[in-house]
Amino acid sequence: MPKVSASARRPISTVLTCLFAVLAALLLPLGTAHAAPAAEDCVGVSEGRYAGRFTTAGQTHCLELPSPKGARIAALTSLGGAGVSVQVEVVDRDGTAQCTSGVLARGGCDLTGTAPFRAMVHAGDTTATGSYGVHFVRTDVLQQGCQVLPAGSFADDAAAVRLETGNGVFSHCLTIPADAHSTSELLRIRLGLPDDNDLFPQYAISLVDTDGEGPPSCYTHPAPGQQLRTDGLTSCHLAAGKAYTVLLQGQDSARSHTLDRRDVTATAKGCAASAATAVGAPATTGASGQNGTLRCHRITTAAATDRLRIDVRDAHDSTHRLVMDNGGGIACHQKTSACTPTGSTGYQVVTQVPEGWSLADSYRLDAWRIATAAGPAPECARTGSVAYGYGPLTGTFSEERTGVCAALTSVSGDQFRVDITATDGGTSIPEPALYTKAGTDLCTGHSSPYNCQGTDQSLFVLSLPDSVDRTAYRAQLVCTNAPCGSEDVSVGTVTPDTAQSGTVATLTVQGTALGMNTTVRLTGGRRR
Secondary structure: OOOEOOOOOOOOOOOOOOEOOOOOOOOOOOOOEOOOOOHHHEEEOOOEEEEEEEOOOOOEEEEEOOOOOOOEEEEEEOOOEOOOOEEEEEEOOOOEEEEOHHHHHOOOEEOOOOOOOEEEEEEOOOOOOEEEEEEEEEOOOOOOOOEEOOOEOOOOOOOOEEEEEEOOEOEEEEEEOOOOOOOEEEEEEEEOOOOOOOOOOOEEEEEEEOOOOOOOEEEEEOOOOOOOOOEEEEEEEOOOOOOEEEEEEOOEOOEEEEEEEEEOOOOOOOOEEEEOEOOOOOOEEEEOOOOOOOEEEEEEOOOOOOEEEEEEEOOOOOOEEEEEEOOOOEEEOOOOOOEOOOOOOEEEEEEEOOOOOOOOOEEEEEEEEEEEOOEEOOOOEEOOOOOOEEEEEEEEEEOOOOEEEEEOOOOOOOEEEEEEEEOOOOOOOOEEEEEOOOOOEOEEOOOOOEEEEOOOOOEEEEEOOOOOOEEEEEEEEEEOOOOOOOOOOEEEEEEOOOOOOOOOOOOEEEEEOOOOOOOOOOOOOOOO
8 A cells, every 4th residue: 555645745736628638627837846756655556457555535646656867757537437536747857747647648748857756646535535546657658568459441341449348447547550551540349338327428538649749639529419439430540550559548437449441542442432423323322220320432533623422312311421532631521511622532431320329231431423523524614704693403313413503603702592392292302502613502492492601613513412312393493683603784686776656665685784673764865
């Protein structure tokens, strides 16, 4: 049992909120001098998990670490469940602060002072007594006691590791060898719930490279909707030739964790390959599998300057998608609208129906090339004047003809109302989009009529909605701040230029931006 160091100063309290990230709300400044604990007041520990116990409220335990000067370490603590929640600070022999809990939890504590180094541990609740645990891991070298996290794929039998918590275990460390990863990896963690289902799952994942150049760039994808976060995805960019330690911090609660990783660059394994299609071409069909199953499609295109429109449809509007470029950079991750990436000759489209969402047997993947460096795709009709709108467009969408497009001669500031009806008596209507050259959809609304803003040469796209595989439609764009486009209202010629008095003459007026409500007033002339 470690003795209490009466002179040891407690660190400022920190608050950890953990959903694939650990945030230190308050940190002690490095270099702060503390009264150095006496050697006899400290208990020597080894790397790995240490189990201690507070017998009196307000105790601070001193643990002497085996790590030498220049090492980098992590100190992981439980995020809930059994035992006392603790805070940890590391000081050197002279009492100079090295790191606080937030840095230690992320595995980035560099020991720069004078050895030996001591971990000062105290309860987050100063009135608490009982058992606690701290897991010490060296992160500047790959630890033999850390399991290798194997490279996986998008096959159904992809490699993964199963990690258990509970009975004093709340954390794990794993390693990714330098020669066994791509430059962009997608990590996935799945958490089983305890039998009593009364502990909201808390966890954090951190990656640390052995060179100590800081953590890799990672993005934790938000949980869709309000679902319980038991299936999480994190995208990380990894440096070629570097090894990494993966730290999983969880709760001391009986629970199984499944962790895997997948390459999401152009070399991703298990991706079904296909080329981008013309607008409205039949979609690619995929089998959904079970809730949570990850599928991958690799979509290729002729030039990096091509702009695609990528969308996933199913009968329940439940399939989520993540789009990565050739290098594994995130092109799109939202579910609410189609993805319109450019800048790469290929994209990895990862699909999933999350836990708790209605599961359709299959889904449809549309991957249209809507523009090239030369402008809108050739199948997109070039319109004439849009001074008063465009259309009507009529037709039937099905899985054989999934959409239509038109290049509008609009300008910035144009406002259009888009009226869409189902002409076959159905309740589902096609979905409109009005894209800028940058691929931004400027249509708003969830039902007809939609409001859309025009820009210089907008691209209008009408597509088959999620919930049906066929719909007949009529679509009309109405300019609400007429005239739209770049034309000015003008009158060129009026024919005939003479008429017999007392008769009714039919006049033909030619000009620009003339609409059905344009009034042409004729005055003057000799009576004949």
